[in-house]
Amino acid sequence: MEKPTIADVAKYAGVSITTVSRVINNNYPVKEETRQKVEEAIKALNFKPNYLARSLIGKSTHTIGVIVPSITNLFFPVVVKGIEKVCSQKAFSLFLCDTDGKEESERTQMQNLLEKQVDGVLVIDPRYENIENGFYEKSAKKIPLVLINGYHRGIRCNFVLNDQEMGALQALEYLIKLGHRDIAFLRAKNSYSYDIKEQIYYETLQKHQIPIKEENILVIESGNGLETVELAIQAVQKRLEQKEIPTAIFACNDWMGVGVMQAAKKMGIAIPKDLSVIGYDNIVISEISEPKLTTVDQNMYSLGKASAKLLLDIIKHPTQGFQKIILDTNLIVRDSCTSPKNK
Amino acid sequence: MEKPTIADVAKYAGVSITTVSRVINNNYPVKEETRQKVEEAIKALNFKPNYLARSLIGKSTHTIGVIVPSITNLFFPVVVKGIEKVCSQKAFSLFLCDTDGKEESERTQMQNLLEKQVDGVLVIDPRYENIENGFYEKSAKKIPLVLINGYHRGIRCNFVLNDQEMGALQALEYLIKLGHRDIAFLRAKNSYSYDIKEQIYYETLQKHQIPIKEENILVIESGNGLETVELAIQAVQKRLEQKEIPTAIFACNDWMGVGVMQAAKKMGIAIPKDLSVIGYDNIVISEISEPKLTTVDQNMYSLGKASAKLLLDIIKHPTQGFQKIILDTNLIVRDSCTSPKNK
DNA sequence: CAATTTATAGAAAACCTTTTCTATCAAGGA
DNA sequence: TCCTTGATAGAAAAGGTTTTCTATAAATTG
Numbered sequence: 197m198e199k200p201t202i203a204d205v206a207k208y209a210g211v212s213i214t215t216v217s218r219v220i221n222n223n224y225p226v227k228e229e230t231r232q233k234v235e236e237a238i239k240a241l242n243f244k245p246n247y248l249a250r251s252l253i254g255k256s257t258h259t260i261g262v263i264v265p266s267i268t269n270l271f272f273p274v275v276v277k278g279i280e281k282v283c284s285q286k287a288f289s290l291f292l293c294d295t296d297g298k299e300e301s302e303r304t305q306m307q308n309l310l311e312k313q314v315d316g317v318l319v320i321d322p323r324y325e326n327i328e329n330g331f332y333e334k335s336a337k338k339i340p341l342v343l344i345n346g347y348h349r350g351i352r353c354n355f356v357l358n359d360q361e362m363g364a365l366q367a368l369e370y371l372i373k374l375g376h377r378d379i380a381f382l383r384a385k386n387s388y389s390y391d392i393k394e395q396i397y398y399e400t401l402q403k404h405q406i407p408i409k410e411e412n413i414l415v416i417e418s419g420n421g422l423e424t425v426e427l428a429i430q431a432v433q434k435r436l437e438q439k440e441i442p443t444a445i446f447a448c449n450d451w452m453g454v455g456v457m458q459a460a461k462k463m464g465i466a467i468p469k470d471l472s473v474i475g476y477d478n479i480v481i482s483e484i485s486e487p488k489l490t491t492v493d494q495n496m497y498s499l500g501k502a503s504a505k506l507l508l509d510i511i512k513h514p515t516q517g518f519q520k521i522i523l524d525t526n527l528i529v530r531d532s533c534t535s536p537k538n539k
Numbered sequence: 540m541e542k543p544t545i546a547d548v549a550k551y552a553g554v555s556i557t558t559v560s561r562v563i564n565n566n567y568p569v570k571e572e573t574r575q576k577v578e579e580a581i582k583a584l585n586f587k588p589n590y591l592a593r594s595l596i597g598k599s600t601h602t603i604g605v606i607v608p609s610i611t612n613l614f615f616p617v618v619v620k621g622i623e624k625v626c627s628q629k630a631f632s633l634f635l636c637d638t639d640g641k642e643e644s645e646r647t648q649m650q651n652l653l654e655k656q657v658d659g660v661l662v663i664d665p666r667y668e669n670i671e672n673g674f675y676e677k678s679a680k681k682i683p684l685v686l687i688n689g690y691h692r693g694i695r696c697n698f699v700l701n702d703q704e705m706g707a708l709q710a711l712e713y714l715i716k717l718g719h720r721d722i723a724f725l726r727a728k729n730s731y732s733y734d735i736k737e738q739i740y741y742e743t744l745q746k747h748q749i750p751i752k753e754e755n756i757l758v759i760e761s762g763n764g765l766e767t768v769e770l771a772i773q774a775v776q777k778r779l780e781q782k783e784i785p786t787a788i789f790a791c792n793d794w795m796g797v798g799v800m801q802a803a804k805k806m807g808i809a810i811p812k813d814l815s816v817i818g819y820d821n822i823v824i825s826e827i828s829e830p831k832l833t834t835v836d837q838n839m840y841s842l843g844k845a846s847a848k849l850l851l852d853i854i855k856h857p858t859q860g861f862q863k864i865i866l867d868t869n870l871i872v873r874d875s876c877t878s879p880k881n882k
Numbered sequence: 883c884a885a886t887t888t889a890t891a892g893a894a895a896a897c898c899t900t901t902t903c904t905a906t907c908a909a910g911g912a
Numbered sequence: 913t914c915c916t917t918g919a920t921a922g923a924a925a926a927g928g929t930t931t932t933c934t935a936t937a938a939a940t941t942g
């Protein structure tokens with residue numbers, strides 16, 4: 197027989213469709229005897245309720261969408277795993293959407309998810325433009341939505357963030373405590389999180405009365421993965437060819453950190469003896485590199501879990517207002533930093 | 540107004556529901572004039588057909604499921620990306636299921652996907668047990684199914700595979716051509732793909748009349764990512780403490796390859812001068828390591844794309860028989876191998 | 883000109899549930 | 913005894929489509 201329906205079960209058990217539904221959903225009193233008959237029938241026919249029919253009438257599909265810039269980035273899979281964990285626990289399924297980091301694709305993927313009638317959407321690293329232009333504020337009115345690691349002041353939406361300010365502060369204060377007073381800053385263009393770090397860079401140096409040198413701000417194009425390493429190598433090499441070189445470099449992510457180390461190695465500059473390097477993100481390559489890269493951990497896995505929990509909570513209790521959750525960061529001290537030789 | 544339905548469109552356009560449906564699906568002649576009226580109505584009301592209702596009646600949900608052992612593994616996201624690419628092109632959505640490598644979870648996830656009525660399922664690195672015990676053979680009868688990088692002779696199912704035999708052969712022949720005659724083999728337990736490589740190891744050495752030493756077969760527990768590196772370091776260190784050490788090591792994946800290099804470094808053994816290392820998989824860490832790891836590329840991205848294409852093809856033309864597609868591998872020569880000092 | 887075909891479009895059934903409304907029977911209260 | 917209440921269960925509507933079946937008018941055929 198093809199898939200049995202609730203009607204088959206009803207006939208088999210000698211009761212009405214309604215009664216079977218009530219047994220399944222356990223939302224109405226049914227006499228114990230009847231319940232047993234129905235349950236036997238369900239087992240005998242191996243009946244499984246049709247998800248589509250159920251969702252069509254009820255409001256929920258028990259499905260959420262995750263929009264991610266690129267699943268091959270080392271960073272995002274960990275977040276996704278955290279999300280998956282929470283969702284599978286609560287029997288939610290997960291649509292994965294990869295945007296290749298494209299602003300427009302983010303919007304079309306959102307549209308797709310709405311058409312698939314997901315119960316909620318998570319966006320990892322949303323494009324700044326889409327937050328700023330109100331796209332996500334509008335979307336949040338249509339569907340439970342949580343933005344992960346993207347933020348814009350004044351936008352009414354749910355956010356879960358790593359504390360970029362804290363992380364940058366931890367990295368810089370660490371270098372300064374080691375005695376560094378000539379610290380370069382390496383970032384890529386067009387990133388809100390790097391803007392924050394740059395801001396903290398200025399503030400922290402100022403606070404410690406360390407003069408800021410223009411040539412210590414290194415900006416590269418944004419690429420991903422190995423691209424970034426290459427771009428960083430070039431930029432850092434250029435900088436290290438100058439007469440006075442910094443004693444430390446704060447790289448905005450670990451790829452760049454690896455790039456710094458490779459550039460230094462090429463030029464015969466020893467790390468950490470001649471140059472300290474600190475990265476950001478604590479992705480797996482920071483543990484593989486030689487020497488192992490000191491970095492700031494964002495705890496991606498928790499980020500994913502917290503976001504998913506928030507989303508499912510919103511789905512369950514739709515009335516509450518918007519939340520902004522900020523997770524703290526941890527300095528991971530490894531082998532790429534030391535005190536400068538001549539203070 | 541709440542979401543407009545096809546009935547709203549019909550009323551607005553002054554036609555019947557049937558006609559609207561026909562315009563949308565373009566599967567029945569409609570007078571040009573009428574068609575235009577309907578199209579205007581659709582635009583005016585911003586009508587989008589309800590996916591659930593559509594799927595309930597039609598046979599297709601335009602959704603597939605992907606079961607993956609762990610999305611945080613460096614290996615799998617690339618495959619998933621390839622799958623995503625093909626699917627989004629054909630307007631298919633993608634359920635992501637992570638099993639944490641658990642045999643049982645693989646089965647329950649499959650069950651979930653069946654209940655969500657996906658049109659097909661892809662399984663990356665299926666557990667050997669589930670292939671062997673017939674679980675997937677049975678599943679293939681219920682739903683279009685493609686197994687990626689897992690195989691068992693005699694099982695009636697669709698497979699897409701990397702040519703493990705070719706890859707292992709490429710690695711070993713390369714080492715032998717460099718002049719190595721004392722080659723160790725490093726693998727983890729319980730993996731079909733490592734079984735194949737071990738088999739090729741024996742055959743190839745035999746072919747070249749190289750004696751096989753028992754102490755050159757190193758077997759570690761299976762872990763993932765950094766765990767594997769640690770386990771490899773321990774095993775390799777133990778081996779390198781012996782009197783006679785091999786001139787080369789073939790590691791079954793890049794994590795192990797990195798482990799070999801780190802073990803050697805700890806013991807003051809220079810790579811590649813004193814010991815050549817070759818890895819497998821060409822994951823990103825092989826390009827980050829110092830020196831860069833020579834390895835075998837499996838072209839994960841193509842693997843994902845080929846699998847998705849096959850699956851969508853099967854979904855469209857359900858009558859065809861089972862296929863086994865084998866993709867070739869490429870030796871990626873980097874800096875971790877050279878000729879042995881004293882042949 | 884009658885009969886048949888063709889083009890077009892609507893009514894209603896089907897897909898499989900959930901939920902509201904209605905019905906039955908027994909027990910309890912006046 | 914009659915009415916109300918409570919427990920249980922069925923009939924039917926609703927959810928939004930697609931598809932089959934039927935209907936009408938116009939066009940073609942003999």
